Amino acid sequence: MTDREVRAAVRIRGLRRTFGSVVALDDARLEVRAGEVHALVGENGAGKTTLLSVLAGHLRPDAGEVEVDGASVFGAGRARGWSTRDAWNRGVGMVHQHFALVPRLTGEENLSLGVRRARSGWALPTDWVRERVHRIRAETGLEVDLSRQVEALSIGERQRLEIVKVLLRDPRILVLDEPTAVLAPSEVEGLLTLLRRLAGEGRAVLLVAHKLDEVLRVADRITVLRNGRTVLEADRAAVTARSVAEAMVGDAEALDAPQRTTVEPGEVRARWLGRTDGVDLELRAGEIVGIAGVEGNGQRELARALAGRETAAGPGGSGGAPGRIHLPDRVAYVPQDRGREGLIGSFDLAENVALGHHADPDVRGGPGGAFLRWNALVARTREMIHTFGIRTSGSRATAASLSGGNQQRLVVARELHGSPELVVAENPTRGLDVAGARFVHDQLHRLRRAKHAPAIVLVSTDLDEVLALSDRVFTIVRGRLTEVPEAERTREGVGARMLEAGEGRAARAGEGTS
Amino acid sequence: MRSFPVRLVAPGFLLALGLSACGESESACRDLSEAPFCVALLTAGPVSDAGWYAGAYEGLLQIEQRWGAQISHQQTRTASEYDEAFLAYGTEGYDLVFAHGSEYQDAAIRAGERFPETTFIVSGGGRIADNVVPLIFTLENGSYLAGMAAGGMTESGVVGMVGGVRIPPAEGVFLAFEAGVKAVRPDAEVLETWIGTWDDVAAAKEAVTSHISRGADVVVHNTDGASFGVFNAVREAADAGDPTWAIGMNRDQNDIAPEVTLGSAVIRIEDAFVEITEAWRDSEIGGAAYYAGGESEVVDFVANPAVMDRIPADLLARIDSMRTAIRSGDFDPPRVPFIEGEEGYEETGAGAGGG
Amino acid sequence: MIRARWWGPFFAIGLALAVTSVALALGGYDVPQALGALWRGAFGSEQAIASFTLKRSVPLLLTGLAVALAFRAGIWNIGAEGQLYAGAVAGFTVGFVGGGLPAAVVIPAMLAASLVAGAAWAAFPTVMKLRGGTNEVITTLLLNFVAIHLTAWLIDGPLQEPQGVYNETAPLPESATLGTLWPGTDLHVGFALAVALAVVLWVVFRFTRVGFLIRAVGEGPEAARIAGRVDSGRLSAGVFLASGALAGLAGAVHVAGVDLALYPGLSQGWGYTAIAVALLARLNPLAVIATAIFFGAIQAGGTSMQRVAGVPLAWVNVIEAITVIGVLIAARGRSRSGGDAGAPEAA
Known part of the structure; x- marks a missing residue:
């Protein structure tokens, strides 16, 4: 678009907006043209x-100029009166x-x-x-x-x-x-x-x-x-x-992406035998198993079952015996919906760290371990803030006050604390920006190479992510797992296997609600 | 829990402390007014009920008018407020506290010990102390006269009694009524039914209808809200060509169904309040129940003026002379004892359980 | 966002006073006299503070704690009223039967019985909620009516005083009544018990593991289950029953401390007022002490208006409601301002 004739539909200049001491916008500019x-x-x-x-x-800005469709809606001479209704009316x-x-x-x-x-x-x-x-x-x-x-x-x-x-x-x-x-x-x-x-x-x-x-x-x-x-x-x-x-x-x-290194898989950390689809899942230390699939094909149930969060009826829902599942004691789980399943927004960071950690003997005290040692938890939280670079005003800030990426850092930090034997990550980079996603991927890599490496399961709808990180790749379609052979591990190859997924979803939608 | 509303609560407490420092201490009610004495009334219901509570409030107003007394009233919500109300009035130096209902009696005994200078009068109460006086409305006196009227007017010789809850005071009222009937017509048959509640109109109506079908031509009741069922049933029977009389109870019910009502046995609560206040001023009460209606007009039988021409003159004369005999103390209608210390009262509980 | 100013509460109280004054003036009452009575009836003397205000706050405090406990875990127990009745009947019955025993035996037995009865009254809604998913608001509310009418029937029947005349039970034996806390007043030791329980509950919420998990289940049930691996069903059941037990305790404490016998309609709707008490305290047990006393003061002062200024009960009820609404408005202003919505303290 180099056509100088087109009018600016939106023109924003020098926009500034602060929330308390946080500067959200400072000299922001934006010009959007028609067409x-x-x-x-x-x-x-x-x-x-x-x-x-x-x-x-x-929101009303603190300073700056906003023009919509050639008319000033905020700025010199027009300080207030720009409402959601006005926005509608101006198109x-x-x-x-x-x-x-x-x-x-x-x-x-x-x-x-x-x-x-x-x-x-x-x-x-x-x-x-x-x-x-x-x-x-x-x-x-x-x-x-x-x-x-x-x-x-x-x-x-x-x-x-x-x-x-x-x-x-x-x-x-x-x-x-x-x-x-x-x-x-x-x-x-x-x-x-x-x-x-x-x-x-x-x-x-x-x-x-x-x-x-x-x-x-x-x-x-x-x-x-x-x-x-x-x-x-x-x-x-x-x-x-x-x-x-x-x-x-x-x-x-x-x-710059980290160099992939080959790691010899270690001992078996978790086993899921007798699955209805006939696939036995063995998860070994130091190995990332990627499970790709289109949303709604049972990966969420699979992830939860592997994380020991659900006495699963097995992925894909109802039919058949769930099989035997052997899980280690320390399972870390990075759930997909961090705002709902991973964190409690109204709780502060230390309290969110206490979620799950409350069972850790190190943070329990008093008779029968009935009390939580908040000092220890706060210290632990401060350490996580530091090592994971969580941008926050401190351990007493609420989780809701963090940006999405920092929330995810907090979840990852909490889950990876100690030395988990099995890590289940479900769409861990969804909604994250470049640096956030990089951070999560780095953490998974670091874990894989660690001395006491856990077995890692990466359940993701992001094909690129699965391909980039995994040592072994599975696809999941309507609850059925299939291992993707080494040779087919390309975007196209895996994508073709996921193609079935479309039908899977259509079938699901046809049932009404799930 | 950072949300502890300190900022919300703290000012209230500071305000409270500050004001209580300059608040005046407890003051006797008589210091505040020129009144010769102070009278308080406790009711468990609104004084706008045109009945039991309204009568008490009317009595309080009459005491104010007659003696210039300082008066106060509190409607209590639950039993938890009884002690508080007595404590408040006792502390403020009230001389006479009317607690208008038997529910106050236990709290009144406690208050009596605490405030020996105050006299507590408990309407319908059963417990007694030097300064705690049950005020008993001897409805028996009125109901005996009503029974005489019934005995005189019945043609079939069958009279019905429909009661609410079978408790000793109510049984006493029917005992006296039955005695009144037999005084005039010794061979009369008296039917008795208890419907188990005070307010079930349908049950009362059904009971009366059953009495009428068994030949009763005069029916008396002792219920509260259910009395409408009684009058309805009697009026329907009369309309169907079966001449039947109803007799009202507790208050003047002669105008509910004037054409079929013989009269009513009434309690004039306001008169009782004035009467007992007079007795208190003369230091004549204490340590015993006070029976209002024995020698005054507090309890009476009021013949229905609308049907006066149908009542034989000699019957009216007989009732009048009996009224005089009762008031002069020459005759005591029978009653069922339920007040402690009363003759025939048993500590272990006469007639426990009720219907 | 509206920032709460330091004068916010004063403004709310002033507003409530202004509206109350107008209402009183419209009713034709002596406004200064009535407001003076409102004050003196609540705080004007030792008796007013102890025998009126604090004594009235006890059932509100205990039921308020019951509600705060349940609400913290996201359980909408509207049944404190019915649980209070259950506790009152159970406590009274034990006290009446065991009256011959020394107080050191009878009183704990009564309180224990009321705890069990209150929990039992909450058991059915608990099972219905966890097994069938039936909304506890409905079940607890309906059970309130059952409890109230059942109590009335018991007082009219098996528990009626031995003469069978009056609509009440026989009084509790001396050994089954609570002693006086503040000599010379009617304030009974139940107040101290209630305050102690508030402190205990506060410690539980703030420092203990189970208290933390209760808050977690209430604030983020999914996160508690998924991230915290909390067995929320078991925890919810425990909280629900404990809430019922606390409300039941309120009943026994009230009967043994104030009424000393069972009367039908023994509660002034404390189990419902408790919801306002708890919410105004933002479910903080320590704050519940303050809000319960506040509500007690309003009721004591309102009652005093009847005696001193001749304001009828109906007007008193209206004025109490106005005052409470005024304070709720002030509290709402606060909760909108801090941006710390419900965030509890950790360390």
């Missing part, structure tokens, strides 16, 4: 969310990371909810919605299922519904916050194509993301935020993946 796909990238905590909140009217439509859909209602009903029209009296304006959805489909190729309840839809389907919901208002500026984070690889392509088409209609599309390869494929221009500042604004053609990543991280060395 372009503009990528806003940055690590977690770089200020992307704050910037979006300002744009959406949720800013936002697709949030967390969908605002009512699970029990159908797609059609959900879409009708947001429509402020008296045309059908008290009834939902379903006819109008259907007609509009039809037109949107014709223009953009966006397919949504209007008749099923939202809870029966896959994540990708829900996201499309959310996008359609925003498009119903015909926004001139479409903002998507981390839209690919929740999607399977096959769904990502469709989304990127759609974004291009929407921009082609003359809309401004602002895509917030941190997966660089996707961003580089779709964006016309790129803005990089680091520590609240805009550090790079450039046309796509002017940058490389490396230069963008450097701008994001600010440290070129951190980007």
Whole structure:
């Protein structure tokens, strides 16, 4: 996009916003033009969310200028009055990371909810919605299922519904916050194509993301935020993946991947025999076993069972005997949903460390070990903050106050403390930025090479991650494990084995809810 | 637990300490007013009930008017407030405390020990101390007269009695009623039914209907809210061509169903309050139950003025002379003892259990 | 975000006083006299503080602790009222039957019986919740009515005083009643017991393993199960029963300390007020002491308004409610301000 004629749909200058002593944004700039796909990238905590909140009217900045569609909405002469309603009226439509859909209602009903029209009296304006959805489909190729309840839809389907919901208002500026984070690889392509088409209609599309390869494929221009500042604004053609990543991280060395080393597998640490799919799983010390699969194929149950968190009926659900599972005493588990399963947001860091560690005799005291030695736990937490580089105000800060990456560091730090004999990591880098993901991968590598190495299981929907880290690779489709032979361990080879997954998911969706 | 609302609570306590320092100490109620004495009333229900509690409050107001007494009233919510109320009034130097209900009796005994200068009067109470006086409404006196009226008016010779919960005071009322009936008509048959509650209108109606079907043509009740069922049943029987009389109880119920009501045995609570206050001023009470209605108009039988022309004059004359005999102490209708120290009262409990 | 100022609580109290004054003036009552009575009835004298306010705070404190304990674990026990009745009946029965024994035997037996009865009254909702997933709000609430009516029936039947005249039981024998804590007043030792339990519960929450796990299950049930490997079912059951036991204890303490006999309708809805007591204290056991005393003071002062200013009970109830709402508003202002929502202290 070098066309100078296109108007700036959004222009932000010198934006500053602080939360207490934390500076979230400091001299942030952003210019999004009509008809372009503009990528806003940055690590977690770089200020992307704050910037979006300002744009959406949720937050009032401390200083700076915001123009939407040529009109000043914040800045000299216009200090207040920019609300979420104003944002809508000025044509800013936002697709949030967390969908605002009512699970029990159908797609059609959900879409009708947001429509402020008296045309059908008290009834939902379903006819109008259907007609509009039809037109949107014709223009953009966006397919949504209007008749099923939202809870029966896959994540990708829900996201499309959310996008359609925003498009119903015909926004001139479409903002998507981390839209690919929740999607399977096959769904990502469709989304990127759609974004291009929407921009082609003359809309401004602002895509917030941190997966660089996707961003580089779709964006016309790129803005990089680091520590609240805009550090790079450039046309796509002017940058490389490396230069963008450097701008994001600010440290070129951190980007270099560690050298893979071969490690002789040690003793067997865990065994799962007599699985219904006939595959015996043996996990050995110093070995990373990767399990790839599309979401919803039973990997979550598998991970939990391997972590001893669930008296599993075996992955894939109901049928058959669960088999015998032999687990060591010390099992570390990095759950996928760190906010819900890994941490308690309202608890402080030391209390979160105490979760699971509460059984450790070293932190128990008093008669019968009934008391927790909080001093010891706080010391332990401080040590983790230090060694794992967790950015926080201290062990008394709440987990909710940490950024996603730092939350994950805390979970990893807690779980790897001591010397676990088995480590189960489930999508451990989901939602993390480059440095965060690097950190987690480094930790897994470090563990694998450690003197008393544990057996490591990496359950992930991210194929690249599995391929990069694993000594052995399995795919999981509808609860069935298959080992991928050495020769087929390529993106295409494993991807082909996961192809079945699509059917698996369709079958699941067909059952309604799981 | 950083959330301990110190900042919320601390100012309240500081305020409390500061104010209690300058708060005045306990003061006798008479120091605050010119009143000759102070009277308090405790009720377990609202004084707007147009019945039991309203009568007590009316009595309190009459005491204020008559003697210029300082008065106060508290409605207690649960038993936990009894001691507190007595303590408050005792501390403030109230001279006379009416506790209008037997539920206060145990707390009143405790209060009596604590505040010997105060006299506690417990309506319907059963426990006695030097300064704790049960105020007993001798409804028997009225119900005996009502029984005479029933005996005089019955043609079939069958009279029905429908009671609520079978407790000694209620049994006493029916005992006197039955005696009154037999005084006028010795061969009369008297039916008796207890419905087990005070307020079940349907059960009362059913009981009365059954009495009527067994030939009763006068029916008396001793219930509370269930009395409407009694009047309903009697009126329906009368409408169906079966002349039947109802007799009201506790208060003047003559206007509920005026065409079929013979009269009512009534308690005039306000009169009883004035009467016992007078007795207290004359230092005539203490150490024994006070029977209101023995020699005054507190308890009475009120014939229904609307049907006066249908009651034989000689029957009315007989009732009048008996009323005089009772008031003068020449005649005592029978009663069931339930007050400690009362003649015939058994410590181990007469008639324990009830219906 | 609204920052709570130091004057916030004063503002709330002032607001409540202002609204109360207007209400009193509208009702035609002498406002200064009534407000003076409100104050003196709660704190105006030694008797007011001990015999009125603190004595009234005991059942509120115990049930408040019961509710705080359950709510901390994410168990919505609305049944403190019914559990209190169960404890009162059990405690009274043991005290009445064992009245001949020395107090050192009878009193602990009564309290133990009330703990068991309270827990038993919570047992059915516990099983229903953990086995069948039935919402405990409904089961505990319904069991309240069962307890209240069952108690009324017992007092009218098997437990009625021996004469069978009055709607109450015989009084407890002397040895089965609680002694006086503050000589010269009606404040019984149950107050000290309740305060001690509050401190114990605070220590449990703050320092012990099980207390930590209870909080974890309440704040993040999934994280407690997955990351903490907590058997949340067992823990929840234990907390639910313990909560019922505490509420049951409130019943026995009240009967042995205040009523000294069983009367129908023995509670003024303390088991429900306890929810406000606990929430206002933000489920902190030490703060429950303060909020229970506050509610006790409001009730004592309101009752005093009846006696001194002739304000009828109905108005007193309204004024109590206004005051409580005023303070709840102040508390809400605080909870929104700190950004430390429920975050407990660790070290």
